[in-house]
Amino acid sequence: MIASIVKNLKRVMAAEYSRELSVKVHAGACRVASLGFKQGGAISYGLKRELVDENRCSRGIILGSGQRKHLQTDRVLVQPGPQHEQQIVAQIFREYVVRRRSQASIVRLLNKEQVSNHRGTPWSEGMIRILSNEAYIGNSVYNRKSFRLKQVMKKNPPELWVRATGLYEPIVDRSVFFKAQELLKEQYVRLSDEHLLKKLRDALAANGKLSVSIMAATEGMPSPPLYAYRFGSLREAFRRVG
Numbered sequence: 002m003i004a005s006i007v008k009n010l011k012r013v014m015a016a017e018y019s020r021e022l023s024v025k026v027h028a029g030a031c032r033v034a035s036l037g038f039k040q041g042g043a044i045s046y047g048l049k050r051e052l053v054d055e056n057r058c059s060r061g062i063i064l065g066s067g068q069r070k071h072l073q074t075d076r077v078l079v080q081p082g083p084q085h086e087q088q089i090v091a092q093i094f095r096e097y098v099v100r101r102r103s104q105a106s107i108v109r110l111l112n113k114e115q116v117s118n119h120r121g122t123p124w125s126e127g128m129i130r131i132l133s134n135e136a137y138i139g140n141s142v143y144n145r146k147s148f149r150l151k152q153v154m155k156k157n158p159p160e161l162w163v164r165a166t167g168l169y170e171p172i173v174d175r176s177v178f179f180k181a182q183e184l185l186k187e188q189y190v191r192l193s194d195e196h197l198l199k200k201l202r203d204a205l206a207a208n209g210k211l212s213v214s215i216m217a218a219t220e221g222m223p224s225p226p227l228y229a230y231r232f233g234s235l236r237e238a239f240r241r242v243g
Contacts, residue, residue: 034163039076
């Protein structure tokens, strides 16, 4: 009986210690991020990770994919990457903001021109999400999401984000970047089910049939995963438009 009580008491103490330690670690990570240092995770296309000491002096080492710092006192700074990658990033923003191309259209353009990326794979719409990355105007944003003590990952409100600004010269003009944010907000307005089905009917009328490849090639067409999510499956969405 006593051993059982002591065991449960130790478990409660261990859980409380873990919670307190999690709060301290998170506070420390936020403080380091507020100073402009990279807090783990991969970097986007057109950027690089530079190793610096505690005085922000470069050690002359650019960290590759999967590489980490060896000393606890060292820090990692995000810097603009190779010049040709910066030019591709600027081109992506121009295509989206100036020429008003869709993200899918930009993906097709990059793959058609056989533009290589940091992953060594064909471009995808997921990679074009760099349009919302403030790193391209010299900012660092941390704590967008939380995943503490193996709980469910949650998105944090903007007031909890930790932002460091003006870390380096912007890769993309600020006016172009903020215009892209306005277009992204307009793009992600929730579409009604009937509006989604109307786009499918128009594509069916124009092509005589429907498929994932036809949807990807149709300008302004929402992604197939959205239809699968909204109607239960892509087959069900196709059935509703005959």
